[in-house]
Amino acid sequence: xxxxxxxxxxxxxxxxxxxxxxxxxxxxxxxxxxxxxxxxxxxxxxxxxxxxxxxxxxxxxxxxxxxxxxxxxxxxxxxxxxxxxxxxxxxxxxxxxxxxxxxxxxxxxxxxxxxxxxxxxxxxxxxxxxxxxxxxxxxxxxxxxxxxxxxxxxxxxxxxxxxxxxxxxxxxxxxxxxxxxxxxxxxxxxxxxxxxxxxxxxxxxxxxxxxxxxxxxxxxxxxxxxxxxxxxxxxxxxxxxxxxxxxxxxxxxxxxxxxxxxxxxxxxxxxxxxxxxxxxxxxxxxxxxxxxxxxxxxxxxxxxxxxxxxxxxxxxxxxxxxxxxxxxxxxxxxxxxxxxxxxxxxxxxxxxxxxxxxxxxxxxxxxxxxxxxxxxxxxxxxxxxxxxxxxxxxxx
Numbered sequence: 060x061x062x063x064x065x066x067x068x069x070x071x072x073x074x075x076x077x078x079x080x081x082x083x084x085x086x087x088x089x090x091x092x093x094x095x096x097x098x099x100x101x102x103x104x105x106x107x108x109x110x111x112x113x114x115x116x117x118x119x120x121x122x123x124x125x126x127x128x129x130x131x132x133x134x135x136x137x138x139x140x141x142x143x144x145x146x147x148x149x150x151x152x153x154x155x156x157x158x159x160x161x162x163x164x165x166x167x168x169x170x171x172x173x174x175x176x177x178x179x180x181x182x183x184x185x186x187x188x189x190x191x192x193x194x195x196x197x198x199x200x201x202x203x204x205x206x207x208x209x210x211x212x213x214x215x216x217x218x219x220x221x222x223x224x225x226x227x228x229x230x231x232x233x234x235x236x237x238x239x240x241x242x243x244x245x246x247x248x249x250x251x252x253x254x255x256x257x258x259x260x261x262x263x264x265x266x267x268x269x270x271x272x273x274x275x276x277x278x279x280x281x282x283x284x285x286x287x288x289x290x291x292x293x294x295x296x297x298x299x300x301x302x303x304x305x306x307x308x309x310x311x312x313x314x315x316x317x318x319x320x321x322x323x324x325x326x327x328x329x330x331x332x333x334x335x336x337x338x339x340x341x342x343x344x345x346x347x348x349x350x351x352x353x354x355x356x357x358x359x360x361x362x363x364x365x366x367x368x369x370x371x372x373x374x375x376x377x378x379x380x381x382x383x384x385x386x387x388x389x390x391x392x393x394x395x396x397x398x399x400x401x402x403x404x405x406x407x408x409x410x411x412x413x414x415x416x417x418x419x420x421x422x423x424x425x426x427x428x429x430x431x432x433x434x435x436x437x438x439x440x441x442x443x444x445x446x447x448x449x450x451x452x453x454x455x
Contacts, residue, residue: 142182156184157183221424223398234444276373278307280305352365423436
């Protein structure tokens with residue numbers, strides 16, 4: 060039975076509740092000092108997050124099975140989990156322990172439907188906080204903007220492993236400036252193209268023909284204003300930067316090239332040409348409009364199957380969220396890194412990059428039966444950027 064204050068989910072929100080598309084976004088926050096749990100709870104309790112209806116509403120279904128948000132009184136203790144040493148490998152360094160914990164979350168742990176669809180896991184021994192937020196609440200831009208304001212049945216998944224590739228934004232800008240009108244996204248895609256080629260050289264020496272195509276799927280922010288948004292604007296119903304899931308899809312082909320036979324900057328030049336062509340097209344906007352139309356006319360199950368088929372016919376997913384460029388804090392504790400990834404994508408490779416305070420961390424999430432060594436793949440991406448940067452500086 061529908062309540063008076065119930066609010067229907069958006070078509071995109073309903074899509075992300077379907078079994079084939081049921082996704083959770085993970086935001087990983089590293090802190091400089093030991094975590095004061097009481098300070099974190101106090102900051103969350105007093106934050107704008109708990110003033111936002113999506114974070115204080117239960118997802119319910121009416122008699123027709125249509126999903127709605129129903130406001131409830133929040134019990135913060137049901138959303139915050141304190142993870143002590145016994146839950147995380149003690150014999151591993153922080154980076155490895157966090158990655159192992161994240162790998163398990165991505166495949167084994169679902170969000171309870173009897174409370175608002177978010178959680179916070181505090182890994183005290185590793186000075187790390189993990190936000191788990193259902194994708195039906197919003198996309199990466201919405202959720203990162205919320206984080207900044209607050210600071211001061213699923214797919215059968217392959218077993219997962221996670222590693223992190225870390226890039227200097229200064230190095231990315233140096234490479235970007237070597238090609239007229241290039242962007243950081245162009246550099247990122249060039250790094251991915253080069254890094255995958257490097258990895259395949261190692262895994263399949265002489266086993267692949269030069270020029271073999273792999274197709275990636277990129278999530279594209281469709282808001283009028285790029286990058287992070289003011290939370291007050293996101294929460295206005297008449298704003299062009301509306302809260303929720305506002306993104307389209309690009310199909311991004313990359314090509315294998317033997318790493319010892321290519322000028323590293325050729326990857327950037329090819330990436331720029333291809334991405335410029337995509338920007339001039341209506342592909343991202345049409346993907347959003349068609350998805351919205353299918354959801355509205357044929358319902359979430361059909362729309363979910365359509366999106367799932369698109370995912371199954373691509374090789375990897377890439378997203379890039381611009382984070383704050385100045386240091387921020389939680390409960391007076393400086394944040395040392397921000398990372399994000401999501402679950403329930405039927406890809407062997409999922410890449411999620413977040414920039415923060417002069418560097419960018421890209422989570423490299425893999426199906427470990429197909430890519431058993433994500434740490435090496437992450438290093439291939441890091442080495443690809445360094446090679447491009449060295450190529451630029453030697454020409455100066």
